[in-house]
Amino acid sequence: MTERAQAIAAKIETFIxxxxxxxxxxxxxxxxxxxxxxVQELRDKAREAGVLTPHILADGSHFTQRETAIALIKTGLSPLGPLACNTMAPDEGNMYLLGKVGTSEQKKRFLDQLVSGASRSAFFMTEPAGDNGAGSDPSMMLTTCKLDGNHWVINGRKTFITGADGAKVGIVMAKSDDGACMFLVDLPDPAIRIVRVLETIDSSMPGGHAEIDIDNLRVPADQMLGASGEGFKYAQIRLSPARLSHCMRWLGLCMRANEIASDYACRRNAFGKPLVDHEGVGFMLAENLIDIKQCELMIDWCASVLDSGSLGTNESSMAKVAVSEALMRIADRCVQVMGGMGVSGDTIVEQAFREVRAFRIYDGPTEVHKWSLAKKIKRDWKAAQHG
Structure with a gap:
């Protein structure tokens, strides 16, 4: 690991x-x-401490994924940490996508305000499943875009749009005759209406998760991100590292939850000895250490694949499944070790449990990723039969 990444990670941990x-x-x-x-109060403090948007350097270049990992894990030590350091979803993934696909003008207009921490963003992809829209299957997208002179006109519905309430920058996915497209939009816009903000199990992301109606949204043609019909390709450019970034942040939170549970077990006495000396409790904490180390190794392996220049779609699916399921076990054990305290709001252990439970669903449920990997197994088998 590079000295620059180790130095900023230590600085972040102290700040958090x-x-x-x-x-x-x-x-x-x-x-x-x-x-x-x-959020802005915390970002002002992060700016003063020199840890705002730490994974993007002054010249606009990024840390490698392996370097990003040790920085984002440290920001995750608090549910507020990624917000303070400007490494939170969806902004972190949107910044990555804009950095890879955006034009110079688009970067100046939309990316700079995100990197500086002045604005939040939203990524408008998921659609209501009840309308047979693009839930976990973006190929079912019903939101349309049609060219009208030098503008695109977008109509459709979206749901579970994280951070839409209060965002200043939006990336909207819609379908043209060529296929999926992405558009950069200034928010708020009267054509993008928040129907409601859903009540969900998690509570760490500003603006929550909203249902959206898009009614004749007019977007100048030069605000299309990339080319018409290339939206699914750009989505993968964004989603592969974004899944991994989620793993990094939530691992940090579960590490902190495990610290709290371990401290509790060592201090709390029951039946004549500290809780940690009861095998039923001590073994749970030992299993947490094993799962934490496996998560670290999985993240590092997937980050190395992405750093090699591979899109890493299969690897990020494997990491997302393995890490999210392991973190769920860690958070659950922390709650169990702490008993009644574990389900109270007196520590962040209870929130860690809720946030990680949601993580098993967003950016693709476990089952969708397993299905995708199973398809790869079948493709590889067929190729071997004909090879």
Whole structure:
């Protein structure tokens, strides 16, 4: 690992533990995530500490994925950490995509405000499953875009759009006659209406997750991201590293939850000895250490694949499944070790459990990734039979 990444990771950890964690009980943290006022207050402090958007360098270049991993894991030590350091979804993934696909003008207009931490963004892809729209299957997308002079006109519905309420930059996916397309839009826009913000199990992302109606949204042609019909390709450019970034951040939170549970088990006495000395408790904490190490190794392996220049779709699917399921086990054991305290809001253990439970679904449920990997097994088998 590079010295620059180790140095910034240490700096981030100090900032999270000393500055961010005391904000976890702030009343501006609500069921739909922290308020934008709180986000900006934390980002001002991160800017002063030199840890704002730490994975993107001053010249616009990025850390490698392996370097990004140790930085993002540290930001994840608090649910507020990624927001403070500007490494949170969907912004982190949107910044990555814009950096890879955006034109110079698009980067200046849309990317710069995200990298600086001045604005939040939203990624409009998922559609209501009840309308047979693009839930976990983006090929079923019903949102349309049609060229009208020098503008594209977009109509459709979206759901579970994270951070739409309060976002300043949007990336909207729609289908043209050529196929899937992506568009950059300024928010808010009267043609993009928030129908409601859903009540969900997680509460770490500002703006929550919204249902959206898009009614005759007019987007200048030069705000199309890339080329018409190439949207699915761009989605994979974004989603492969974004899945891995989720793994990094939530691993950090589960590491902290395990710290809290371990401290509790060593201090709490029951039946004549500390809880940790009871095998039923001590073994759970030992299993947590094993799962944490396996998560670290899986993240590092997948990051290495992405750094090699591969799109890493299969690898990121494997990492997303393995890490999200392991983190669920870790969070669950932490709750169990702490008993009644584990389900209370007195520590972040309870929130870690809720956030990680949601993580098993977003950016592709476990079952969708397994299905995708099973298709690869079949393709490889057929190729071997004819090879």
């Amino acid at each position: 533990r000393d500055v961010v964690i005391p904000y976890e009980k702030d009343p501006r943290c609500g069921s739909h995530g922290p308020s934008d006022e709180l």
